Amino acid sequence: xxxxxxxxxxxxxxxxxxxxxxxxxxxxxxxxxxxxxxxxxxxxxxxxxxxxxxxxxxxxxxxxxxxxxxxxxxxxxxxxxxxxxxxxxxxxxxxxxxxxxxxxxxxxxxxxxxxxxxxxxxxxxxxxxxxxxxxxxxxxxxxxxxxxxxxxxxxxxxxxxxxxxxxxxxxxxxxxxxxxxxxxxxxxxxxxxxxxxxxxxxxxxxxxxxxxxxxxxxxxxxxxxxxxxxxxxxxxxxxxxxxxxxxxxxxxxxxxxxxxxxxxxxxxxxxxxxxxxxxxxxxxxxxxxxxxxxxxxxxxxxxxxxxxxxxxxxxxxxxxxxxxxxxxxx
Ligand SMILES: *Cc1c(COP(=O)(O)O)cnc(C)c1O
Numbered sequence: 001x002x003x004x005x006x007x008x009x010x011x012x013x014x015x016x017x018x019x020x021x022x023x024x025x026x027x028x029x030x031x032x033x034x035x036x037x038x039x040x041x042x043x044x045x046x047x048x049x050x051x052x053x054x055x056x057x058x059x060x061x062x063x064x065x066x067x068x069x070x071x072x073x074x075x076x077x078x079x080x081x082x083x084x085x086x087x088x089x090x091x092x093x094x095x096x097x098x099x100x101x102x103x104x105x106x107x108x109x110x111x112x113x114x115x116x117x118x119x120x121x122x123x124x125x126x127x128x129x130x131x132x133x134x135x136x137x138x139x140x141x142x143x144x145x146x147x148x149x150x151x152x153x154x155x156x157x158x159x160x161x162x163x164x165x166x167x168x169x170x171x172x173x174x175x176x177x178x179x180x181x182x183x184x185x186x187x188x189x190x191x192x193x194x195x196x197x198x199x200x201x202x203x204x205x206x207x208x209x210x211x212x213x214x215x216x217x218x219x220x221x222x223x224x225x226x227x228x229x230x231x232x233x234x235x236x237x238x239x240x241x242x243x244x245x246x247x248x249x250x251x252x253x254x255x256x257x258x259x260x261x262x263x264x265x266x267x268x269x270x271x272x273x274x275x276x277x278x279x280x281x282x283x284x285x286x287x288x289x290x291x292x293x294x295x296x297x298x299x300x301x302x303x304x305x306x307x308x309x310x311x312x313x314x315x316x317x318x319x320x321x322x323x324x325x326x327x328x329x330x
Contacts, residue, residue, distance in 0.1 A: 026040065039302065048087065056147075077098060176203065183305065184248055201252065232305075256294055
């Protein structure tokens with residue numbers, strides 16, 4: 001297994017400097033008062049394209065050989081990875097093809113098309129879209145860049161961890177949104193590489209927490225995908241997971257799970273108290289603190305990982321609803 005180390009992450013930072021924003025870490029007075037310890041928010045939802053995924057995508061693209069760059073990149077994603085890859089490829093003048101199923105709503109499709117990517121619409125599921133990716137790799141020679149299980153993607157996400165431990169050098173606990181584990185693996189490797197005693201805790205939703213189920217089973221397992229407000233945390237970790245399962249197993253101190261009501265409370269708190277528009281996946285750290293799901297030692301740093309939420313849905317949540325059936329987006 002190729003573990004991603006501090007050295008890889010530092011190299012990634014040099015490679016993507018000037019292509020991604022270095023985001024601010026801000027003290028939250030309200031959350032600090034609630035916890036009785038200093039709580040800082042890493043405002044990564046303000047990253048270009050609205051999520052941290054640009055770090056991994058930019059690093060993975062920058063690492064390609066000139067010959068690979070001339071062939072272009074491909075991925076199956078309707079969400080933040082698709083946006084990030086489209087933007088990073090455009091900056092480098094590369095062809096990017098994003099595959100998605102017929103069920104993807106027009107607004108998501110447009111967001112990625114506007115960033116300059118070619119869109120392929122195939123079939124009725126994420127699996128069909130993934131098959132089209134494999135076809136394009138085989139027939140057109142495109143290079144597949146997956147959303148998390150890839151060393152250059154993990155190293156890119158790790159640059160977020162480096163910024164955190166430089167901005168809050170005495171951080172005792174870092175709370176990280178967790179899905180496929182690219183973010184958590186990279187951040188934990190960076191933070192613990194610099195500050196071995198800092199705890200790193202993953203936060204997922206109860207509905208379809210694939211990494212948590214896999215860690216409990218001791219190997220990657222399948223879980224049923226369910227609609228959730230934290231839609232960017234949906235999806236499996238891959239039964240043939242090469243990297244992020246082992247890194248999360250070895251580096252995370254704990255994983256906690258949140259209900260839909262708790263995630264809604266996080267989105268609401270982010271908006272009303274912190275004055276930030278954050279998507280469900282990006283609000284799980286705040287949600288864990290405001291609902292007392294975690295008794296973290298301070299100083300605590302929370303990552304607000306993204307802000308790409310449908311604004312009609314956001315309005316309903318801040319008005320007090322917890323919509324129970326949200327269309328699932330990968
Ligand atoms: C992808 C994503 C995550 C989870 O990242 P993984 O590397 O899959 O664990 C969390 N928050 C947002 C906003 C994301 O887009």
